[in-house]
Amino acid sequence: MPDIFVAKTADFPDGERRIVTDxxxxxxxxxWQGELYAYENLCLHQGGPACEGLMMHKVEDVLGPDRTWIGQRFSKDEMHFVCPWHGYEYDVKTGECAADRRLKLKSFTVERRGEDIYVIT
Ligand code: FES
Incomplete structure (x- = not known):
């Protein structure tokens, strides 16, 4: 299969996403944060368009010194995208399902070639 053109680098700023077809x-x-990641847009739950969902920082618990629960906050490091059908969350840097890290979306290599970005299938 030929490589798939994604975008010109100038047209694909950090924090954005594109859906391409093969x-x-x-x-x-x-x-995201200067790196490029690509995953099949097929949720591991029931086949929804996972990559099109809301992007949000991981919600993590805050525990006190005695391990009692104090509250929650948004992670500064971990960004998720959320499947719009039923809410499965995936780590944008790994494609792993946040609720069960053994589940992982099919990933693809992304290459910058000069001013162009391609997915290798
Ligand atoms: S199909 Fe994605 S959460 Fe159900």
């Missing part, structure tokens, strides 16, 4: 398959490409 025949019948859709691939979500994320630009």
């Amino acid at each position: 025949g019948a398959r859709e691939i979500g490409v994320f630009h």
